[in-house]
Amino acid sequence: MARPESGTGPRLLALVYRGPASLPGCPEAVAALLARGPWDLDVRFTGPQEALALTAGSLSRALVYAQPGGGTLAAAYRRLRPQRGAIRAFVRGGGRYLGFCLGGYLAGATPGFGLLPGDSDRYISSPGATVQGTGDTLVRVDWRGRPRTVFFQDGPCFVLDEHADATVLATYPTGTPAALVTRFGAGRVAVVGPHPEATDDWYTGHDLPVQHTLDLARDLVEAVLRRAP
Template identity: 80%
Template sequence: MTHPSAATGHRPLALVYRGPASLPGCPEAVAELLDSGPWDLDVRFTGPDETLPLSADSLSRAVLYAQPGGGTLRAAYWRLRRRRRAIRDFVHGGGRYLGFCLGGYLAGATPGFGLLPGDTDRYISSPGATVDHDGNTVVRVTWRGRPRTVFFQDGPLFVLDENADATVLATYDNGTPAALVTRFGSGLVGVTGPHPEATDNWFTDYGLPVHHTRDLGLDLVEAVMRG
């Protein structure tokens, strides 16, 4: 599948969900991350109150769809469940999906869009988790072999099927996958439990020391765009 925005010479269209299945600040941080990279993307918001609705038609013009952080999984999926087929068809046909925290959960299956070779679970409930509450905090991960500290708010870990074809970019301290890239049909899916896209105010608003992790977010996007 060749997306029109990639074939006409125009800047490739990237859609970032903004609406009731996200929280203020989360879509904007993802959009800023995408804007700051080397891909020359035309970054637009999509959602019920945006100029571009989240639909099969809108997705057909895009190369990438990003699902940012938000509230609870079940509430978000209830709002987005009617878009499940359009999102799956978009990725399966060659599109790129990025999921941050809640967007990572939504890439799973129970409930979710079913884009992963496996499912998701709550990191804070996993054996050996270094965070045991659902508040805003930071979490240690090993990203491509290097220890990093990333903003975190009850993000997922990723449970991979045996022999799953996935590249794990980062793991939590208990060894579970924290960020990965995998194929779905002809497309690619990149998901992260922590928030590498977090801006400085996310940390300062909660009295946390600021950690600059945009390079990790760019690494995730690059792996999806160039994979």
């Protein structure tokens, strides 16, 4: 499998899921983030209608697999359950998993890929949640101790086991984790509940003030691409 030693040899492959377990615009925003960053990645879409199917073989060629936002967890997991074993083996063997919103839910265990030292949960249903509805809106988070406002659409929070080996990058106003990075086997997993990768049209399309949060999305990517200790 490719290793995160950029700057030497061929460009490293990043696979972004696009298909029925995502929504239009979500895979494209993640792909643009990865393609425009400083990581020199060869970004390709993977999915049932893409040139690269999501298989153990395609994952074996990749450095990172990104699961973007989408619809409901139950429906998405039904679509992706056949790939659960391949995704777990990919990360356990040294790959990187990057999950945005639905991708964060899917990193959990009930249901999901079981990549976290704990689970994902619905933020709007958590005690004291500052967002109650399922519509597109904004949410406040503290990202590495600094207050930021981020696009949000019924995203997850994360419930960590006691003594979990994870670095929390951001918290919601309730203190529950909104973004984190952790190890899984020899690989790394980074997940986020809100959408720091959101482009301007996501905001304007829902009459929301535009927030510039790509620096947060890049921070998440940097965290997952670091070599696992």
